[in-house]
Amino acid sequence: MWYLQGRSRSSQKARGHTKGRQSTPPTSIAWHSMTYDHRAIESSWQKRWEDEGLYRASIDWDRPKHYALTMLPYPSGDLHMGHWYAMTPSDARARYMRMKGYNVLFPMGFDAFGLPAENAAVTRGIHPAHWTWPNIERMRDQMRSMGTMFDWEREAISCDPTYYKWTQWLFTQMFEHDIAYRGQAMVNWSPTLQTVLANEQVIDGLDERTGQPVIQQLMEQWFFRITRYADELLDFDAIDWPDNIVAQQTNWIGRSEGAKVEFPTDAGPLTVFTTRPDTLWGATFMVLAPEHDLVRELTTEDQREAVETYVEIAGRRSELERLEGADEKTGVFTGGYATNPVNGAQVPVWVADYVLVSYGTGAIMAVPAHDERDFQFARTFGLDITPVIQPTGAEPLVADEMDEAYVGPGTMANSGPIDGVEVTDAKGRANPSLAAAIDWLVEHDAGDEHVNYRLRDWLIGRQRYWGSPTPILHRDDGTIEVVPLEDLPVVLPENVEFDGGRSPLHDHPDYSDATASDGTHARRETDTLDTFMCSSWYWFRYLSPQLDGSAFDPEEAAYWLPVDTYTGGAEHAVMHLLYARFFVKAMRDMGVFDDTIATMQEHGRDPEDLFDEPFMMLRNQGQILGEERTGDRLVIDGERDGNRIVASAVRVDPDASDDAGTYVGELMRRTENVLQVKGSDGTLTVEVPEGSPLDIATIPGVNDVNQLKHHLEIQRMSKSKGNVVNPDDLVIAHGADTVRTYLMFAFEWQKGGPWDSHNIIGSRRFIEDVWRIGTEDYRPEAADDIASKNLRRKTHQTIQRVDADLEVFKWNTAVAALMTLRNDLLEARRTRNVSEETWAEGVDTLLRLLAPIAPHITEDLWHKRGNPASIHLATFPEADEAVAREDTVTMVVQINGKVRDRIEVGIDIDAAAAEAAAMASARVQELTADKTVRKVIVRPPNLVNIVAN
Template sequence: MSDPLYPFDDIEKTVQNRWKSDKAFSTRADRTKPKYYCLEMFPYPSGRIHMGHVRNYSIGDAIARYKRMRGYNVLHPMGWDAFGLPAENAAILRGIHPAEWTESNIAHMKEQLQRLGLSYDWDREVATCSPSYYRWNQWFFLKLLEKGLAYRKEALLNWCDSCATVLANEQVEDGRCWRCGSQVILRTMNQWFLRITDYARDLMAGLSSLEGWPERVRTMQANWISPSTGAEITFEVDPLSLDERAAPLRLKVFTTRADTLFGVTFVTIAPEHPEMDLLLEGSPQEKQARNFIEETLRKRTKENREEPEKEGVFTGRMVRHPLTGEKIPLWIGNFVVASYGTGVVMGVPAHDQRDFEFARKYGLPIKKVIAPNGEIQGGADQAMTEDGTLFASERFDGMASETARREITKELESRKLGQPRETFRLRDWGISRQRYWGTPIPVIHCPHCGIVPVPEEDLPVLLPRDVHFSGKGGSPLGDHPSFSSVPCPACKETARRETDTMDTFIDSSWYFLRFAGGAPEGAAPFVPEDLSYWLPVDQYIGGVEHAILHLLYSRFFTRVLYDLGLSPVQEPFSTLLTQGMVLKDGAKMSKSKGNVVDPDHLIAQYGADTVRLFTLFSAPPDKDLSWDDKAVEGAYRFLGRLYGRVNALLEEFPQANNDSPGKELTSEATALRSKIHETIVRVTTDLDSHAQLNTAIAALMELLNALGSYQALSGEPDAVRGPLLREGYLTLLTLLSPFAPHIAHHLGERLGIDRIDALNWPVADPKALVKETVSFVLQVNGKLRTTVTLSPGSSQDEVEREARKDEKVLRALEGQTVIKRIFVPGKLLNLVVRPSS
């Protein structure tokens, strides 16, 4: 590399050492000052930061630095989402313990972030794999268990027989195990769940208060929660024998269209429904049905995002219509999922398109019971799904759909065969993971006492370090005798500790609380007084890929803790910014695409300030950023010019002074001072919006050009020139410091300012914003002909009179008649002309 345009390496190291020695970014709750909590989503310690990290953290750092200069007490923390599957994969592939791999990665990534000069309060750093952190995961779990919000039930999981282990969805590749390539099956196992559905209504209602969130994120969450109002209807399964002593088997169906109940011609049940064994036992269709179930569940393990072809098989069982008593066939359908709704749907092919296609495929009856506009119509090639008027529906004939839904539900309720119900697409949160590198679930399974919570005084349940990773046989915790075999806390008999660990979304669902009010070890998860000061997070920044699960789980956790008296707020994040991706060659950067740009290499070549400035300038924060090598060099040259011009100023005026420019300013000096204070207004406005960081930097580049042009002028009096240039460069550096803090700090020192980022944010001088003259554009038929300099309040006639002194204007008007004048005060006059007759 050629000699650098300025000594960024020495500058950045020196400035960072100064910040460190000053503890410049340490924070405490100071109720005498307004607070501002700025937070970027913390990273998984994969080993290296990428350009997406750089962009995310540069956005947050610019906002945090700006708010400090505006007088806010700013909390800007960082930590590590440190549990998770990649560490176990590394343990298997590299023969290194997950803890060692994680700790090494954290150390390296922390060094990279510090090299960027990010203004984090590292005193508040957390790593979720630390026992001092995950003990509180366990403590929260016990509180949820006590409140009835944590429970255990059977659920389907991906299972590899060869490896004898459960696989996460991301470990299943085209229906096969990522390790050994064996076919993956779905197996029913006991799992721990959190009742997030108990909060579905509150989570849905709370979205309306999140005015600082992008509309598309709120819509995504609303669609995920997806409330539906309807009826739960009971269909009784017809017995296979005459044994009247057997308790009848009842299947519940949820529907939003109770008005179509008399059009039901079949009922479909999910292949994995918990009552399936009872339904199929003794059925003449048992063998065919079980083969269909096995094949359907096998196909579900494949990563196929497309809607599968609708397939089904008859169970050999019939169910009874709850109002007519008619026998209706019970089918198994691959499109029904046990975890959604009740896992059973009523088939109304005349009035539901999916049911229509299924009925056509298998020759099932299609019975119309709703007439559009009250007119009964003949056959059709598709379902009629709109509301209408009922017919062939006994005493409900002639009712409008809306009325019939209400009246049919009342009739079902009177017979104890149905009831009104609101349901949600949202499912309970399954938190069990059959892995080692996660928070141990703090319960003990006793053969005498059942499930026994670990006493709080025994927390944390520590992960043992002496485990072996083979990639076979599931989590090594099950094979660790001193971990898995323990005395029951209640009866003291030998019992088995839970060997599942928690979903890592638990870790990230409350880390912002720990940052805000982290308590001394062993005392509490956080200090309530500090939470009441810092919460909610004022600005949260992260990728839109976390728009649903992470944000939804964080909102759920905050509401639960609010109900437990542990959180002062119900919503954790006031304002959300979802930054765009960093693209190269039209695609997201990834190793597999070979289009990754290494931040370390860029910092070594251009400096941290250049890398930060480029990522902030090249696109609005919420839009995708397309990589451009020339734009990186452009940001670098801008900083190099700034460095050179400040040094030139100091050579010309070596004595720093704070004198104001003389009262008698030349027109050039007046214009420059106006530009300086206009820039203050522009940058302040853009930073306040948070979505216009790029245009704020553009304004600074314009100001540097204006300062350079004035600096090159000769004949300006020194009494004006020196103070005005100093004011201009000092303003530029102050406004630049949130974006490129190192060079701003260094050049600020050269101009006599000890810590430029400790200055108050500049305020524009109203007098400097009042322009004595402005440039009017003169157009003829919309084409620029000249500009004239006049007072801002000049009239249309004055502008035209002055413009007609210009030869280009006179030539354009020769032989023409002005038929219209378009005048914009202070800006433009357009003369609309046509040839004279």
């Protein structure tokens, strides 16, 4: 048996054993003189919760369910701030839902296949499995210190054969339902390494490791027909997702209506897709992508050399690089011509890399008069420009006088049968000129109405080792068959060597030699599956990760599905989230949920619409960035000319005085050898000529400009930048409760921001104050009813605020509200002017409201205050509207929109009384004495605005 499997099984067994063991609760400490010892409290409660199985989630058809999910992490080695930031608020939300009465499932697992493990193999000689599994162990341990309610019995790990058996099975289903197919795609091919490189491994067209050139090359690969679902993927009605994610996916899919038109050439018909068939009469040339099939055949002898050179150079640039440089138009004439089907004109055919082979048909008709890119191209190469839309009520367009393409509305001109038709800004048939053009094309058999999508089919083949094997056999006769379920999983062989070149699966006869179902010899597919495929169904595996007979248990699925809330980074806006949606739709159509639907119906739950989308609600968190850093203090010697210095010498000296050199200041920015230095005289540009002396005292040897540290505003945390903050150190110093509270308090969750290690002290003080409040043996001294009533009101207002904030993931304002209640309770503790019951209600409320955010200290204090059961089984407090209600409110009186007075009024004041009160104000009388009141806007009870002049 394969060791990876053994390892994962044994670790699960070990975890199972801890169940049922008796533990001593952390009590029996004297009430007074207790200091807050986060280490003892947190570790003992984590252990007790696990021993008692507090967070085990099991089916209970009598209770409403809530499936909370946070994005599957990659086991990179150490848990970092970003993991805490993603997971602990999600945990708080899951805990909140639990206290609201839901039966909550909140699982965790690992997306364990991927490139970093192979990089470790190549650069450090560690087998990907030997790198990945210990990482998982370490991260799982670190995650436990967060105090989350993950149900570890549900853990799923994508590189475990018990998991990828079902990834493979899903692939076979896709194959059998004609969703998986073989096609051609461009790849980054390294001729040196004889392998395909990931985009991130290619920098400026060179392999980042070897520095050798990388070329773009077509290769036969596996795809999923996600485009078949394009229209359904554009429908977001059933799900509650952020608008920006919906917009990004919609744009990514890029549905556009138009026509396909054929331009005959000597080498055969050239098909283009255009959203503007109405401008066909203005098409003066055509452009093919360098990789287009017809380039070779259309190229004439005298242009052949130029075209081949251009195609070769273009092949070295990635798609992204081509788009980035799209401002400067490059291209070459093939020498060939095509016939414009609407008017029989002969138009030249060019090759240019602003046309992408992957979009549309890889060829365009160019209408320079009405498309900006075509216009620039035409002007660069002196090609004809023919306006066919004349703007209404403006000077008619004249080709030679145009500075830019005209893309607005108007009237068709110079366009034969559709002359005079109106052009609007509408897209598709809603635009009269488009409708007329399409009708004409269809009638004359010159083209078809067509909907094009920017979305391309999902390329799932990877020429790598560390991924799930593709369960496919290539028979010697050239046909293909899938590996049947009883032979799954196709296990990834362990005994492989890495040389940084092509996947070791290629040269592994034990793996690649196989026998087909008819007994003949076959070659096993050596491409592995995209890791996005592993993460496109993992929430189903969480339902029953140990189950061997199917991908998931229909009983579990019928109760828990679909996922109710999904949280994760917005960087996954398009790819992961679109793939996940596609997967569910495909699984639905392949009948994967049939048993689940039947089970649901048995329990009286309506399955309608529950299997169209994976995640009903989605919320994104931002990113935690590295701390701000000051740049090096530089002493520059050299010739100053205005705001520019050519340096003769540069040295780094943190203590240099302002007059230590020609100019002294902080390095703000650096581009190559040009520095921006901010000093007493503003920011100056300093050029450091090659070879001029540069000295950094802290770095021995010969220094160069690349070693200078510039000012950092914000920057991604990464090991290479040296700005990583280790959560473990913070947990040891302050405790998980403080770290959790700080992460939720310090940032707007959706936005994230730069980490600041100093501000954590505020959250630490808050937690310690909670401890002081929770352990206080309160005795009133001067209890008075008004003080008690005020504290009760604040207590109930806090419930309202925290409840509303947690509902919508607004952690920072929830914590702020709790800090305010803390301040009120400390005030009461100092003055001892509230009744014992009021105090107790305030404290118990504070603890329960804080429990989802800081689960350990609240649990400990809850028990200390005499509650036998866990606070995490308690219900969330409910506010009493009548108690929370304010009696009076400060009404603002404005004159011409500026605040001039404030009046305390009853909360129920009506408009007439509010206006009267405002007009009666001495300030208002004084300031309006010499003016005429024109208008009074009254918004009781908050505001009166008097317009006067």
